[in-house]
Amino acid sequence: MSRNAHITDPERKCLVSGEVSPKRGLVRFVLGPGDTIYPDVAGKLPGRGMYVSADREALETAVNRKLFSKGAKRQVGIPDGLIAAVEDGLLRRVLDRISMARKAGRAVTGFEKVKDWLDKDQVAILLQASDGSERGKSKLYRPGGRGSFFDILTARELGLSFGRERVIHAALAAGRLTDLFRDDAVRLSGVRRSEKQTGGNDPVPGKV
Numbered sequence: 001m002s003r004n005a006h007i008t009d010p011e012r013k014c015l016v017s018g019e020v021s022p023k024r025g026l027v028r029f030v031l032g033p034g035d036t037i038y039p040d041v042a043g044k045l046p047g048r049g050m051y052v053s054a055d056r057e058a059l060e061t062a063v064n065r066k067l068f069s070k071g072a073k074r075q076v077g078i079p080d081g082l083i084a085a086v087e088d089g090l091l092r093r094v095l096d097r098i099s100m101a102r103k104a105g106r107a108v109t110g111f112e113k114v115k116d117w118l119d120k121d122q123v124a125i126l127l128q129a130s131d132g133s134e135r136g137k138s139k140l141y142r143p144g145g146r147g148s149f150f151d152i153l154t155a156r157e158l159g160l161s162f163g164r165e166r167v168i169h170a171a172l173a174a175g176r177l178t179d180l181f182r183d184d185a186v187r188l189s190g191v192r193r194s195e196k197q198t199g200g201n202d203p204v205p206g207k208v
Contacts, residue, residue, distance in 0.1 A: 012051040015067045016058045024183045026051040027059070027086055027191070029068065036077040037068045041089035041187075054090075054187035059083045083191070090188040091157070097181035098127070098161035101172050109162045109170040115140060117171045124148065124174040125182060129155035132168040140169060147182045152189045 009022040028040040028049040040049065050071040052062045060083065062068060069076050079085075101107035108117060117123045118140060128137045128151045142149045158167035172178040 012049070014053045014058065015050055015071050016052055016061050019053075021053070023051070025054055025187065027054050027090075027187065031072055031076060034077060035072075035074065036079060037072075037082065038079075039082065039086045039089055041086060041093060041184075054190040056083065056191050056193045059086065059191065087188070087191050090184055090191060091153075093184045094153070094181060094188055095157065095161045097177055097184060098158075098170070098172070101175070101177045101181065102162060104175075104177065106173045106175050106177060107161075107170060109158075109164070109167045111136075111140070111169050114169045114171045117173070118143065122173055123171040124178050125150065125172040125185075127151070127153065127158060127170040127172070129153060129158050129166070129168045131155055136168065147186060150185050150189065152185065152192055 009024055011020045012023050012026055012028075013020050014026060023043065028043045028045075028051055029037050030040050030045045030047045030049055032038040032047075037050075038045070043049070050068060052058050052067075063078055063082060066078075068078065098107055102109075108114060114123070114126070118126070123143050125147070126140065126142055126149045128140070128149075130151045131154050132151075137151075155166040155168055158170055159165050161167075162170070172181060
């Protein structure tokens with residue numbers, strides 16, 4: 001999937017802002033048994049979907065202002081931990097994308113391997129653990145371009161995709177899996193709020 005393909009992405013309206021935007025930047029919800037709202041981060045569950053921007057504040061607003069009931073045109077149930085379920089679902093997708101890229105030879109980990117790919121201009125996305133040493137992470141330069149750097153995963157989470165206990169540095173080469181990863185990672189970066197994202201002068205992960 002190329003970036004140009006996004007030009008024709010289907011669009012949907014956000015329940016909170018009312019703005020129409022590409023589906024890849026939204027989280028879909030469906031009405032399930034018992035008129036209960038369920039997140040559908042993959043966008044594949046049957047039924048009419050309701051969409052909210054992949055932004056934690058927007059999701060909180062949708063829940064607190066009962067906008068899902070408004071969208072469904074009837075009273076609906078909101079399960080406890082709905083936003084956490086969205087984050088967990090996006091996290092699983094992000095880790096699965098990295099794992100598939102690794103198996104396809106499109107992902108590497110380790111300082112030296114990542115540095116080698118950077119030196120050879122083979123890196124489309126640089127990944128660094130959010131809880132890794134800032135001094136160590138600063139020794140690798142970030143590739144240019146929007147969505148080319150993410151530090152939204154912990155070292156333990158990154159490690160899951162590589163079959164290791166902890167991973168600090170990883171890189172993805174250009175390709176379809178990397179494009180899919182980027183879309184899900186941008187959504188996760190909006191939903192997963194961290195101190196780095198809510199304070200300071202650092203750029204929001206995935207928005208570089």
